[in-house]
Amino acid sequence: MSSIKVWDLPTRFFHWLLVLSFAGAFLTAESERNRDLHVLLGYTVLGLIVFRLLWGLIGSRYARFYSFVCSPKVVVLYLCQLIQKQAQHPVGHNPAGAVVIVLLLLLGLGSGLSGWAVYEDIGADWLTEWHELISNAMLVVVCIHITGVVVSSYLQGENLIAAMVTGKKLGHVNQAIASNVASLAWLLLAVVIGLWIWAWPASKDLNWLLHTFSWW
Amino acid sequence: MKPFTIGFLILIAIAQPLRAEQPQDIILSHTLQAKQDNAAFLGFDAIRGEQFFKSQHNGGDWSCASCHTDNPAAAGLHTVTKKEIEPMAPSVNPARFTNTSKVEKWFKRNCKDVLNRECTAQEKGDVITYLMSLNR
Ligand code: HEM
Numbered sequence: 001m002s003s004i005k006v007w008d009l010p011t012r013f014f015h016w017l018l019v020l021s022f023a024g025a026f027l028t029a030e031s032e033r034n035r036d037l038h039v040l041l042g043y044t045v046l047g048l049i050v051f052r053l054l055w056g057l058i059g060s061r062y063a064r065f066y067s068f069v070c071s072p073k074v075v076v077l078y079l080c081q082l083i084q085k086q087a088q089h090p091v092g093h094n095p096a097g098a099v100v101i102v103l104l105l106l107l108g109l110g111s112g113l114s115g116w117a118v119y120e121d122i123g124a125d126w127l128t129e130w131h132e133l134i135s136n137a138m139l140v141v142v143c144i145h146i147t148g149v150v151v152s153s154y155l156q157g158e159n160l161i162a163a164m165v166t167g168k169k170l171g172h173v174n175q176a177i178a179s180n181v182a183s184l185a186w187l188l189l190a191v192v193i194g195l196w197i198w199a200w201p202a203s204k205d206l207n208w209l210l211h212t213f214s215w216w
Numbered sequence: 217m218k219p220f221t222i223g224f225l226i227l228i229a230i231a232q233p234l235r236a237e238q239p240q241d242i243i244l245s246h247t248l249q250a251k252q253d254n255a256a257f258l259g260f261d262a263i264r265g266e267q268f269f270k271s272q273h274n275g276g277d278w279s280c281a282s283c284h285t286d287n288p289a290a291a292g293l294h295t296v297t298k299k300e301i302e303p304m305a306p307s308v309n310p311a312r313f314t315n316t317s318k319v320e321k322w323f324k325r326n327c328k329d330v331l332n333r334e335c336t337a338q339e340k341g342d343v344i345t346y347l348m349s350l351n352r
Contacts, residue, residue, distance in 0.1 A: 032283075032329050035296050125318050 004176035006091055007167040008060040009185035014052050015164055017192055021045045022108065026139060039119055040199050044192060046112030049105055051188060060177040062092035069102060070095050082155070089156040091171040097152065100145045107138040239306050239313035243344055249337035257338070265346030268339055273331040280330060280343070289350045305350040313344060 025041035028034035056065040078095040081087040087094075093101060114131040153160045163169045167180065243260070250257045269280045269288070283301055284292040289308050292301035303309045313319055327335040335343075 030325070030328070032294070032296060032325065035294070039297075125315060128321075129317075 001170050002173060003168045004091075004171045004173060005167050005180060006062050006169045006171065006175075006177060007164060008063055008177055009167065009180045009182045010051075010055055010188055011059065011063045012164060012167055013185045013188050014048055014055070017189070018045065018048050018052075018108070021048060022138070022142070026135065029135070036200075039115070040196065042112055042115045042119075043199075044195065045108050046116065047195070048192070049108045049112065052105060053109075060179065060181060062177065068093040068095075068098040070098060075099055087155075089152075089158075091169055091175050094152065097145075097148055100141060100148055103141050104138065104145060107134055107141060110134045111138055237314050237316055239344060239348055242313050242316055242319055243341060243348075245316070246337045246341040246344070250341055253337055260338070260341040260345040262342070262346040262349040265342030265344070269343055269346060274333075276330055276332060278330045280326065282330075283326075288347055289352060305347050305352075307348075307350060308352050312347070 021041045021044040025038055025045060028038040028041065055063055058064075061067055075095045075098075078087060082096070111131065111134045114127055114134055118128050118131050149160050158170055160169075247257075247260070250260075269284070270286060272279045278295070281288075282295050284304050288304035291303055293299070294301055302311075304312055306312045323335055323340055327333065327339075
């Protein structure tokens with residue numbers, strides 16, 4: 001066993017950008033004063049998830065849905081083995097984690113799409129309520145997700161959170177992914193930050209630039 | 217379709233018209249609440265509602281009119297997003313004050329933004345009374 005690359009850079013950038021955007025969107029949901037920011041972060045969540053869905057088809061080994069989406073049977077079996085302390089810890093996502101990840105992606109998609117429909121006045125009033133419901137459900141699943149990650153880290157004696165930062169986990173050399181696909185990750189980051197700068201209303205009038213410079 | 221599904225759909229169809237409330241119903245529920253809050257409650261007043269609607273509160277920079285404008289019988293404009301808001305007066309926009317949960321949701325949200333607290337039943341009733349007194 002040695003330390004090998006498991007999560008490619010686009011997957012990790014996606015993850016932490018999603019954490020940031022979702023948390024931000026949640027915190028800005030309450031007030032009309034933050035409406036622009038909320039909408040911007042909501043669109044970011046939507047864009048990130050669309051990216052991840054594509055990356056799940058063409059990404060590197062452990063990022064592909066094919067490598068971690070599994071049937072309920074496999075999940076139940078895994079949970080039973082976990083209780084009996086006989087579970088094998090896969091190098092990629094474990095079956096229980098995979099269920100939560102799929103849920104997070106679906107809820108994020110639903111939350112983003114319903115928010116978009118509400119903002120563009122496409123839907124009736126009930127859509128607003130669904131937008132809130134889906135987003136709250138997502139927060140609950142995020143809590144389950146974090147608990148799961150912490151518990152798994154403890155059970156398998158490996159810091160999975162650090163792994164989502166460094167991309168490295170314990171495994172055999174032949175299980176490592178071939179490439180970090182770093183260029184795509186930086187492109188993703190550039191697009192997201194570009195979107196934020198371009199769309200942020202305060203950036204549209206250049207007064208803020210003047211202000212910043214006069215402050216200097 | 218299974219009988220259960222059909223029955224469920226019929227129930228929803230029947231319940232739909234029951235859901236559509238009238239502004240009067242919403243005023244009534246605020247009256248009951250206002251009486252509970254304040255034994256000396258004397259009823260709602262359109263003029264007080266108009267004043268409330270058009271002034272700033274607790275040192276804040278917004279009033280209700282910041283978005284719904286000084287003429288709530290015409291379309292408003294969201295001060296942050298610059299999106300149009302449909303007129304607030306039920307005489308112009310009959311969809312207003314016909315859905316309690318929508319009304320309460322927006323009162324809560326908008327009052328927190330404008331007053332830094334929720335509105336009382338008295339304030340809400342005054343505002344609705346004011347808006348209902350507007351003609352096209
Ligand atoms: C705020 C909302 C969050 C969302 C929406 C979210 C979503 C996700 C998603 C979709 C994945 C799958 C990653 C992929 O393969 O692309 C994932 C994995 C992961 N997340 Fe999160 N996450 C959130 C917060 C967190 C936090 C706060 C932590 C750390 C404390 C964390 C730790 C991890 C880890 C370690 C994995 C990899 C799990 C594994 O080893 O199988 N997540 N998360």
